[in-house]
Amino acid sequence: MEGRRSVLVLTNPYDVTADVVLRLLAERRVPVVRLDPGADLHAGASLTATYRTGEQWGTLRTTSRELDTTRVRSVWVRRPSPYGGPPALAGQDRKFAAEQALWGAGGILASLPGARYLNHPWNNRAAEYKPSQLSTARRCGFLVPCTVITNDPQEAREFVTFQPGGVVYKPLWNSPYRVDGQPHSVWVREVHGPEITDAVSVCPHMFQAKVDKAFDVRVTAVGDRLFGVRIDSPDLDWRCRQDLMTCTPVDVPELVARAVTAYLAELRLIYGAFDFAVTASGDWYFLECNPNGQWAWQPPETIEAIAQAIADQLEKGPDA
Known part of the structure; x- marks a missing residue:
């Protein structure tokens, strides 16, 4: 060699x-x-x-x-x-x-x-900001749940009041957090008006209209190759108990595929792990895109296909 x-x-x-x-x-x-x-x-x-x-x-x-x-x-x-x-x-x-x-x-x-x-590390970092993700997703044609990011408690309460289907809270970054000295994960969870206190003023919080989903989908994009997996889970946030979820390959609709391509191009990414909530009527709502998301937890045939696609990109180098 x-x-x-x-x-x-x-x-x-x-x-x-x-x-x-x-x-x-x-x-x-x-x-x-x-x-x-x-x-x-x-x-x-x-x-x-x-x-x-x-x-x-x-x-x-x-x-x-x-x-x-x-x-x-x-x-x-x-x-x-x-x-x-x-x-x-x-x-x-x-x-x-x-x-x-x-x-x-x-x-x-x-x-x-x-x-x-x-991806380039600077592009990764820029693409990790959730406000940037939502703004880019909207421009690229994705369906985006109504979302507010605020440190104003009254704004947060009013947002919850006017969302008839409910609201979830999502952390803006996976910050290390400990409870009684033990590592603690902050999952996506449903919130109600009385739970929103003046503590919201400490830092920006992200509240999002709850999607009445039938299932979740992870789309792993490597260049122009997309790998979709349907996720059925009893939890609002399927990451909580991955041992209870089931994953099966799923086709990615053409409109969603075009939006994925546009999103990657705008943020100068080659790889992206996209999460969607899919309703019973077939609407795919963009939730987030992790520019460096894990993928080896998926069905074996999907893992193999993603690994081959990544190896192809790395082997071709700048000519890819």
Whole structure:
């Protein structure tokens, strides 16, 4: 494989989803370098970039590989660890080192010349803001449930009052939260007017008209290839108890497929995990799009098809 351009995979060592695609790339004899920059750069790996008029070059060295960073065909930004700074440092020194790593190593890895990104980390970050998702979805032609994001308790109460089908609360970000010292997930849940207190003023809250859904759908988009899965669950938020849900492949309507394509193009994404609530009459309501959503929990044939599509994108590189 000497001389062939490598795929660089940025993820943590426990990412079994990445392993599915890495096995396919190995079968295709595509050279791969795996790096968790937030941790590996404190454990023997090094990264160097040099810039001057008309030229740019660099080297990534891990415990097992050496990579010319101008020879990277694709970068798969999967689930790298946060830049936390060297464990041996503490306080402001560790914080300083962590921020320098984010802006230094993170900046180098986000600007490799000639590489194809799946997705580019800056595009991922921009696409994670739920207000941006809703605004983009509306422009691209999706059906969007009536939604208000506010830190005004009275605005929130009035919104709930005028939604006859009910209202749900959704966190705007999956922030770490602990109850009695234990990790606690904040799920989507139904709310009623009397529950909305002046505590809403502490930060923006997202309230959305409840969709009278028959089932949920996850559409995983990889380039122009779409993979739909119907999700039947007893819970409002199917993520709560995934052991109780059932998943079956489902076709994606043409109008929804066109809106997905437009959405990816507007936010400059190659990959996106779209969630929909589908009514008994067949209306698909956009709920959100995770630009880096998990997909290896789906039916085996869907997992295989998604993995092949991702491997295709990474193997083709900038010519895809």
